[in-house]
Amino acid sequence: MTHWLIENGLFVTMNPEQPVFKGWLSVEGTAIAAMGEGEAPAELRDTASEKIDGEGHLFLPGLVNTHGHAAMSLLRGLADDLVLQDWLENHMWPMEGKFTGDDVYWGTSLAAAEMILSGTTTFLDMYDHMDRVAEVVENSGLRATLARGVIGLCPPDVQTAKLEEAVSFAKRWHGGANGRIQVMMSPHAPYTCPPDYIERIVAAAHELQLPLHTHMSETSAEVASNVKDYGARPVAHLDKLGLFSRPSLVAHAVHLTDEEIALLAERGVAVSHNPVSNLKLASGVARVPELLRAGVTVSLGTDSAASNNNLDLFEEIRLAALLHKGVSGDPTAVPAAEALRMGTVYGAKALGLEGTVGVLKPGMKADLIGVSIRKPHFVPATDYVSHLVYAASGADVAHVWVDGKQLLRNRELLTLDVEQIRYEAQRCFDRLRA
Known part of the structure; x- marks a missing residue:
């Protein structure tokens, strides 16, 4: 089993027992084996197949993007500044x-490629x-939850x-790619x-013992x-149809009443x-502070690059912290640490991956990213959680690992x-628009 080591790194673990420390982390196979402050034990240093000098880098769990339509990257910038139904029915669906x-x-x-370069390891x-x-x-090495949207x-x-x-x-892909792929059943939305x-679809999810995912409200x-x-209303409608009888994740949930928030909490719906997508399409602002207070697991998604227009989850983390302060008048509405949890810990929980990813600690999968802090916007060295949320962007990500395998090294x-992907994607778009 391969064994490698990061030394001299700063670690933001998302683990309350050991939140931020300067030290080392060792990986065996696909999992984090050990970690600690100061210098790594001599035995680990002597036996490591690779030693990575983490000086000048901040390591944290890979980001988790819990809603998107990846192939719609081909439609980025095609139809902006439109209301949702016009955007969907007159521009997106005809092209798709x-x-x-x-x-x-x-x-x-x-x-x-865009997600790896901006620090997302699970989508x-x-x-x-x-x-x-x-x-x-399978080819990229990413971790994913996939759903055939119906x-x-x-x-x-x-x-x-x-x-x-x-x-x-x-049946073909659940547990595929060495366990990196899991599958959900997915009715597109109650209006479709x-x-x-x-x-x-709910009956099939019960038969297959799979979670459910849909757009809602x-x-x-x-x-x-x-x-x-x-x-x-959609919440009561989907509840009556049994959608919440399985572990379920709903995208958006912008327009909710107090009673609906309480029901989602009671049913364990994430x-x-x-x-970004909700603001761009003028859909509204979700009641995130109220959802969090009620105990609902709130994660973050980019939606597609056609309605975003990028997949940089650092933007969603920062906006989640800022937006709810602005609309509520309460600067404590979503603190920086909570926003970062939404992009890591809560994302893992929303996808049923709690205990697998989202936190750096021994036994968890080695899904982690290294952010270069040798940049002006990380100085002074005050609060690195604050810097990650309010100052960082995906462009600061230097290294990415999933399942212990490195997918990005020094931005490569x-x-x-x-280069091939850029060429082929442009070729596909030119044909679609012709």
């Missing part, structure tokens, strides 16, 4: 209808042609075919899936439409907060050919 498996492969590869993807997405995860606005036989495709994908179809118009069509991608 032309996507081939190759388009999804190269669009996802583009997203994977959730809800999309189509998911076998090609899984190939990218839209039910189609004839019954097409609904059945889509559901069967989602089930067969789950009839009630009986959602019930069928993203806009006030969506909530009003749900009341008009089904006589209930939320993926997507502040080791598992992906970024």
Whole structure:
């Protein structure tokens, strides 16, 4: 089993028992074996296959992006400054209808390169042609939760075919890529899936023992439409259909009442907060402080590069800390440490990976990133959690490891050919727009 060592590093562990320290961390195989302050034991130093000098770097758990559509990187900048339904129905869906498996492969590869370069080590993807997405995860070395997003606005036989495709994908890939891939079942949204179809997807999730993921309460118009069509707001509607009877994660959850927040907490439903996308589409501001106070697990997602327009989770962390201060008038609404937990610890919990990733401590997977702090915006050396949240960006990430394997070294991608990806992604877009 390979054994390597980081020395002379600063570590922000997200572990309250040993939060920030200067010292060392050793990895055996895919997991963190040991860590401590000061100099590493001589035995570890003598037997390490590689010793990394961590001087000038801050090491923390890899970031966890809990909602996105990676292949939509191909549509970055295509249609900006529009309301959600216009953006979706008149611009996104017509282009996405032309996507081939190759388009999804190269669009996802583009997203994977961007995520590694900005410190994301685990991401959730809800999309189509998911076998090609899984190939990218396998090749890139990333960790991912994948869901064949199912839209039910189609004839019954097409609904059945889509559901069967989602089930067969789950059977093929859950636990794939040496355990780095897990699968969720995913009705796209209550406004794109009839009630009986959602019930069928929930039944399949029970049969396969898988979690569920969906978009929910993203806009006030969506909530009003749900009341008009089904006589209930989305939370009560999905609860009645059994979606929350499995471990579940909802994206957005912007428009919630106190009663809905209490119900989500009671059902153990996690939320993926997507502040940049929600602001850009003018969807609103989610009630994150209230969700956190109620005990709901609130994680962070970028959504797609078509509505963001990048996948830098450091931006979401900073905005999660700033936005809720601004709208509440309370500077303590989401403190820096809580925002960083949303991008790490809570993200892992939202994906059912608590105890696997999101914290640096022995026994956890060796998913970690090294941030270069030899830059003006990290000086003076005061509070490094504050610096990570309020000053850092994805461009500061120098090194990335997943499962103990290095994916980025000194800003150089080791598992992906970024020049080929840029070329192929542009080629795919040119064909789609032609």
